[in-house]
Amino acid sequence: MADNSHEQPVDAGTVKYLRILVTVLTATMILGFIVIVVLFVIRFSxxxxxxxxxxxxxxxxxxxxxxxxxxxxxxVVTSDDRILIFDLDSGVLRQTLQVE
Incomplete structure (x- = not known):
């Protein structure tokens, strides 16, 4: 059986160029993933x-x-139907409301 395929030789420059492109793409994807993780941590901290x-x-x-x-x-709503309103900074009771 005769082999009719005409394989062309692969250019070494093209292989080197493709290897560089794949390496740059991989580095870009890794860097992008790290940026996304950092943004999630900052946003939701x-x-x-x-x-x-x-x-x-x-x-x-x-x-x-x-x-x-x-x-x-x-x-704070209490079990005896009162609402106690406190100051956030000092914790002092500001107002008491009776719920009817």
Missing amino acids: DAFGPKLPDVITLPDGTTPTAFTKGADWYA
């Missing part, structure tokens, strides 16, 4: 919830049932 006070001192005999936070205040 503060997404673990709001800043909450360390200690909340409630009046005697109250049981908290809910909590909410505003810009410079936070509120």
Whole structure:
């Protein structure tokens, strides 16, 4: 059987050029992946919830049932249907509301 395929010799310059292109593409993809991971870490590093006070001192005999936070205040809803509004920085009780 005669082999009719006419294989042309591969140019060494073309192979070297393709090898450089593949290496540059690989490096670009690795660098892009690292940039994406870094951006995710920077973007979501503060997404673990709001800043909450360390200690909340409630009046005697109250049981908290809910909590909410505003810009410079936070509120605690108690089991006896009161809303206690505290200052965020100092923790001082600002206002008490009775829910009817």
